[in-house]
Amino acid sequence: MKRYFGRKILVYLLTFFLAVTIDWMIPRFMPGDPIRNMLTRVSVSSNPIAIQKMYDYYSHLFGLDLPLWQQYFNFWKSLFQGDLGISTYIFPTPVAKVLLRAIPYDGFLLVPSILLSWYAGNKFGAFAARSKWLDNTVSPLGYILTATPYMWLGILLAWFFGIVLGIFPIAGAYSYSMSPNLSWRFIGSVLHHWFLPFASLFLVGFGGWAIGMRNMIIYELEADYSHYLGALGAPKKLIRKYAFNNAVLPQITGLALQLGVIVAGALVTEVVFSYPGIGYLLLAAIQNQDYFLIQGCFLFIIIGVLLANFTIDIVYILVDPRTRRGMTGETA
Amino acid sequence: MSEQKKKNEFIYFAFRNKKLLVGLAIILIFLVLGLIGPFLTDNEPFAYANPLGAQPPSSEYWFGTTFFGQDVFSQFVKGLRATFLVGAIGGGLGTIIGMLIGFTAGYRGGVVDEILNALTNIVLVIPTLAVLLIIAAYLEVRSIFTECLFIGFTAWPWTARAIRAQTFSLRTREFVDLAKLSGMKSIKIIFTEIAPNMMSYLLLTFILQFGGAILTAATLDFIGLGPTNAISLGLMMQYAVLWGALQFGTWWWFVPPGLAITSIVGALYSMNVGLDEVFNPKLREM
Numbered sequence: 372m373k374r375y376f377g378r379k380i381l382v383y384l385l386t387f388f389l390a391v392t393i394d395w396m397i398p399r400f401m402p403g404d405p406i407r408n409m410l411t412r413v414s415v416s417s418n419p420i421a422i423q424k425m426y427d428y429y430s431h432l433f434g435l436d437l438p439l440w441q442q443y444f445n446f447w448k449s450l451f452q453g454d455l456g457i458s459t460y461i462f463p464t465p466v467a468k469v470l471l472r473a474i475p476y477d478g479f480l481l482v483p484s485i486l487l488s489w490y491a492g493n494k495f496g497a498f499a500a501r502s503k504w505l506d507n508t509v510s511p512l513g514y515i516l517t518a519t520p521y522m523w524l525g526i527l528l529a530w531f532f533g534i535v536l537g538i539f540p541i542a543g544a545y546s547y548s549m550s551p552n553l554s555w556r557f558i559g560s561v562l563h564h565w566f567l568p569f570a571s572l573f574l575v576g577f578g579g580w581a582i583g584m585r586n587m588i589i590y591e592l593e594a595d596y597s598h599y600l601g602a603l604g605a606p607k608k609l610i611r612k613y614a615f616n617n618a619v620l621p622q623i624t625g626l627a628l629q630l631g632v633i634v635a636g637a638l639v640t641e642v643v644f645s646y647p648g649i650g651y652l653l654l655a656a657i658q659n660q661d662y663f664l665i666q667g668c669f670l671f672i673i674i675g676v677l678l679a680n681f682t683i684d685i686v687y688i689l690v691d692p693r694t695r696r697g698m699t700g701e702t703a
Numbered sequence: 704m705s706e707q708k709k710k711n712e713f714i715y716f717a718f719r720n721k722k723l724l725v726g727l728a729i730i731l732i733f734l735v736l737g738l739i740g741p742f743l744t745d746n747e748p749f750a751y752a753n754p755l756g757a758q759p760p761s762s763e764y765w766f767g768t769t770f771f772g773q774d775v776f777s778q779f780v781k782g783l784r785a786t787f788l789v790g791a792i793g794g795g796l797g798t799i800i801g802m803l804i805g806f807t808a809g810y811r812g813g814v815v816d817e818i819l820n821a822l823t824n825i826v827l828v829i830p831t832l833a834v835l836l837i838i839a840a841y842l843e844v845r846s847i848f849t850e851c852l853f854i855g856f857t858a859w860p861w862t863a864r865a866i867r868a869q870t871f872s873l874r875t876r877e878f879v880d881l882a883k884l885s886g887m888k889s890i891k892i893i894f895t896e897i898a899p900n901m902m903s904y905l906l907l908t909f910i911l912q913f914g915g916a917i918l919t920a921a922t923l924d925f926i927g928l929g930p931t932n933a934i935s936l937g938l939m940m941q942y943a944v945l946w947g948a949l950q951f952g953t954w955w956w957f958v959p960p961g962l963a964i965t966s967i968v969g970a971l972y973s974m975n976v977g978l979d980e981v982f983n984p985k986l987r988e989m
Contacts, residue, residue, distance in 0.1 A: 386825045397837055514976075518914070518969035520921045522940060523961030530949050530957075541949065586976075628861060631830035632918075638832070639925050643944060650926075657840055657927050665840050672833045680828055 379684050383677050390673040394666050395446045399439075455670070456663035460655055466667035469652065474671070476544055477648040479565065481637050484572035485626070491573075492580025493622055497615050499581065500588035510585060516578025521636035525571040525643035532567060539567050542645040568644045572636060583625060587618035620691055627683045630676050716981045723977025729970035733963060737787055740780025748778040748934045757953045767955035770946045778934050779959050785847050785935040786917055786967065789854065793916035796855025798909045801862025806893045808863070809870025820867070827860040832922060839928035847930045850923065854916045862908050869904060873897050903982040907975055914971040921964055936960035 430436045437445070449455075455466035496513075499505040516524075533541035545551070545560045591597060591614035600610045638650030645651060649668050656664035717723055744765075746752040753764060753772035760767040766775035808819035835853050839845060873879065874897065882892045898905070923929055924937025925944075943949075943957040 382821065382824045382828065385821065386828045389825055390829055393834060394837065397841055514972045515965065515969050518972055519965045520918055520925075520937075520940075520961060520968075522921070522925045522944075523957070523965065526940065526944060526949065526957050526961065530952070530954060534949055534952055628827065631832060634830050635832035635919075635922050639922055642926065653836070654926055657836075660840075662840070665837060669833050669837045672830055676830045676833075677828065 375688070376684075379681070383681060387673065387677060391447070391450065391670070392443075394669055395443055398662060398666070399435075399442070450670075455667040458656075458661055458664045460659040460661035460664055466663050469664065470649065470667050470671050473648050473652050476641075476646060477637065477650075477675075480568055480572065480641070480646065480648060481633070484569050484576065484637075485633060488573045488576030489580050489622070489626055492577045493584045493619060495577075496581035496584025497588050497611070497618070500585045501592060506585070510582065513578040513582040513585070516574055517582060519575055519578075520639075521571060521575055522639040522643050524575055525568065525640045528567050528571050529643060540564050541567065544647050564644075564646075568640050568646050571640055571643075572633070575636060576633065579629070580622065580625075583622055584618060587621060588614050591615075591618050620687070623683060623687050623690065627680050630679055634672060634676060713981055717978075720977040720981055722973045723981065726970040726972075726974035726977060729966055730974070733783055733967055734787060737780055737783030740783065741777070744774060744777045744780075746774035746777045748781050749773060752777075757948075757951060757956070759953075760955050766959055767953070769942070769956050770948070770951070770953070775939075775955060775959065778939055779936070779963070781934045782936040782939055782960060783963060785930070785933060786920070786964065788847055789851055789920040789935075790913040790917045790967075792848070792851035793854035793858065793920065794909060794913035796851065797858035797912045797916065798862055798905070800855065801859035801908070801912075802866055802898075802905065804859065804863040805866025806870055806897070809867040810874050810889065810893055810897065812871075812874075816867075819863075823860045823863050823867075826857070827864070831857040832919065835919070835923060836926060836928055839923060843931075845929070845931050847933050847935065850920055850930055851916075853923075854919050858912060858915055858919065862912065865908065866901070866905075869901050870897055873900055903978070907978055910971050910975045910978070914968040917964060917968055936964055 427436075435442070453467050455470070458464050458466050458469050461469055495509070499509045529539075529541040532539040540546070540563060544564050545557060546564075549557055549560055551557065588611075592610070594614075594617075597610050597614060600613065637648070638653060640646070641648045641650030642654050649671060652664065653668045655661075656668060746764075751772045752774045753768040756768070756772050757770045758764065758768045758772075764774050764776065766779055768774060769778075804819050804823065808816045808823075834857055838853060839850075842849065870893075879892060879896050882896050887895075920929070920935065921937035921940070924935050925941045927941060929935055929938045929941070937960070939960040940957055943953070943960075948954075948956040
């Protein structure tokens, strides 16, 4: 188990290192010149000497005139000091502060939708497996849901419930006429605004997990141990329970593998509903070419996904006794 | 002779598998629409064809027009082409890279495997989209082709991992040992002895990569990092949301692109399950 953990942590550290390096490298080695772009966009002056002056000033400000190794070192140093630069879009707020304001909304949206869709999808998929009627009705629905692009489901829900029926708001995290406070009215408003983005994330996830579980259960029910149990005269319910326990393990690993996709889904869902999380910030950052903010969003997403992965690893160990006894076989 | 018989058996089951046939039919319909659609309309995707602005579908504009009076049908069929292109090239590239890494790691074993496996695990953990968007954000001009490259180079890890595991179990079989004894080169063993034994698996992988590439492209386009010089289904949805198609209720602007993506990806998944049943007798319905 120690070895298992050691390897996992090593992979995560390497990943983090690589991610930060990518974050540092891309602005410096991509074709094009961010500072030149910024200057031409603002088009402060047509005087070439003035532009050169400003160019030098900004290069110095962002530390781009130092040798590369020093830039790289400084990048890490400021990262550990929590300094991600200043947002040019919401000038002059530090990027870290902008991001910290957005994080709660992401957590509020992602954690319930991931956990609930995983739980409900697995239960339902196991229930539908090998029941002809349910399988014929639910499976196609599950495939359609999991094939739906997140933003399209979001758009449809927003259009139908928000515009046609007019029973849900389609923008913001709470009513624009309120300021955050701890009253029931405000909490109600927050939940009211939260429901549609949550529902679109939940539905797409639900379809995927239900299908995954249905297929897993069918494999497990055809496995030798299931037939053996059946031959011994064990009740169907018991066999299904064993099958479920075995089938749920790959689903946990699947959750870790799907995290990136789910996060991407959350980003576009937030864009559809103008929900003030990282995704919404990111769109604004891209449209305003706020490179520091884009880099900051990238880092936050990576850190979030790594933490979530680590949590799933711990859960896996708690759930699967074999990993604890060191019978890991294929681990990292 | 037995090889021939087996092939016939697959064809027999393939033609009786509803999931496979329905999926294939949907894909073909959209493919044909994408191929001949642009010849059915005179309007360019971005041309301001209709001076009246957003109008519902009519005999002149089959899918209606956008806020700017652009022909939705013309955008839609061009977008379909982009979707299939991204699926084929992006998904194909992802499959090929995954195969190369998976075969090498699984067949070589040892240090090579350790290194490739660590690389796979790292790329697997990094949220692909985050990397894609930071690269795309810094590129001034993006084409559909660069989008395909991005997607292909980030989508391979799960394929590599799965193929590595399969190769692992195959490489200790007798027929591989025999090939080794006969002095065959590693690369030839991989492609003539190991790969043919997992052909069905590779096909299923490619189908999933195809669908995954389409969804990733739609996400990128929707965040505003799609091609800068072309139209795609994801871009159509982005423009629709940005220009208030929801508020004005111009549903004909955002329904077709999403419906097409859902249908194509859903049809691919359906084909995948159908093919799985064709190849794996245990899964066939009795």
